[in-house]
Amino acid sequence: MIKTGFVQFAWLFAACFLLLNSGCVKVEYSKIDDPAYLRVFNNLNYVQTLGSKDNKVPFFCMLINPVLDANGIPTSAEIVGDFLDQRDAYAPPYPSHIGTSTSVNNPEYPGKENVLVGPILNGFDLSSWAQVPSGKIRIMFAYRPKNTVPFFQLENQLKKDILIDTVLNLTSKEVYTLHILQKDFVTKRTGLLLREEIFQKLPLSDSLTYVNFYNMSAKGYWEADKSLKAEDYLMASFQGGMKDEMNVFLSLYEDQSILSARAATIPGFKGKYIANVKLNTATSDVSPYVSFPIWASNTTNGITTNMWQRFDFFVPGMDISNNPFYEASIDNGGNWVSVNCLQNGKVRMTSNDNAVILPNLLVNIHSGVNNPKTFATVNTVEVVNGRVYLTTIQRKYAPPIY
Structure with a gap:
């Protein structure tokens, strides 16, 4: 008890010292009655081609319930989401992943943004969703210079370009x-495109991982000439886009230390059909969730598992048994594209592969006595x-015991 008290006093002294020397910053939160919970992604990508060099950079300030002056220029807003850049490939759960940028x-x-966020609903931590007013809200996205x-x-002339x-x-x-979105x-x-989520209302099992799929590409993207599309090897087979209707097949692999599409798969989970996905940027319907067991591997101990996932998207009529393309092909006319979900998403396969690399759908973290x-x-x-994005939501977990 004495040691604990001394440690607390030491931390208090250090905190006071820092405050006296750097100034105190107090965050004022505005209470929101009957809030809704909102998360916003900017899916407009930079495409550096000769034909797009003069396009505006899609870098925004989001304004909810803005106040405008007589010239229609925003002067304030109830909620401000500034410096909204293009989204990252991975939107991780909170707090198991913390950004360092x-x-x-x-x-x-x-x-x-340091704002009021969502609560825990049905065991899911909604810290990645902000509280916003419910009912009818006016929302603006204004172009802004890419500065700090x-x-x-900003000067007034830089605040009046509203997308x-x-x-x-x-x-x-x-x-x-x-x-x-680009439509x-x-x-x-x-x-x-505003989607009302349902995951927090579903009776989901702790022993199953769930995933759903959307194709929110612009109409005409995959048919367009290659010269109009971004060149990025990380987009792999998705670079040219995928066709407007695809079937999704799941393969589960035993071991993340063997990063090859030819590695051993878990029995019953090699090219298993799980979903159909159609191009849609018009309706806000939630795609059905499909699932797989987290303890499917024969090598698991019920505490941790080392398996990883692959999703192959094929046009209807094709699957891994009648695939006419070779393993590393990335120009398949939109007929076959692939995603590997493994480790932290920053590793490459041990052999040539046509897949985009994203993080593992399973989260491994120190919790309780298990690390x-x-x-x-x-x-x-x-x-x-042509870009692939993964959003992961995790249930609240017990803190680590050291």
Whole structure:
């Protein structure tokens, strides 16, 4: 008890010293009655081609219930989400993954914003969703320069270029994900897609991992000429896009230390059909979740597992048994694309492969006396104009015991 008290006093003294020498910063939170919970992704990507060099950089400030002056220029807003950059390939669960970037650029909202966030609902930590007013809200996305100057400190002429100005209707205590999307690749028409999530309402098992799929690409993307698309080897077979209807097949691999699509798979989980995905940027329907057991491997001990996942997308009529393309092909006319989910998503396969690399759908983290322990998750895989994005949601877990 004396040792504990001394440690607490030492921390208190250190904190006071830092405050006296650096100044005290107090965060003022505005209480929101009957909030809804909102997460926002900017899916507009930078495409560096000769034909796009003069396009505006899709770097935004989000304004909810803005106040405008007589010239229509925003002067304040009830909620501000500034420096909204293009989204990262991986939107991890919180707090099992914590970002270390010091940049003001925000890959999502709320992201780095210090705002009131969602609670724990049905065991899911909604810290990645911000509290916003429910009911009808006016929402704007304004272009802003790619610098570090806060939006309302910019000169007026830099605050009047508005991409989207619309009204959303949010129900109290519901969970929403909002996407800025390109709707048509030829006309460059953009818009929003608001999805009301249901994962927190479903009777999900702790021993199953869940995933659903969306193709939110612009109309006409995969048919467009290659010269109009980004060149990025990390996009692998998705670089040219995928066709508007695809069937998804799951393979589960035994061991993340053997990173090859030819490695041993778990019995019953080699090219197993799990879902159909169609192009959709118009309706907000939630895609059905499919699942697989986290303890499917014969080598698991019920505490941790080392397996990883592969998703193959084929046009209807094709699967891994009648695939006419070779293993490392990445130009398949949109007929076959693949995703490998393994380790932290920053490793490469041991042999040539046509797959985009994303993090493992299973989260391994120190919890209780187990370091690590494997947790099931709820995941969403979204394809947007050749980019593949993974969002992972995790249940609240017991803190580590050292």
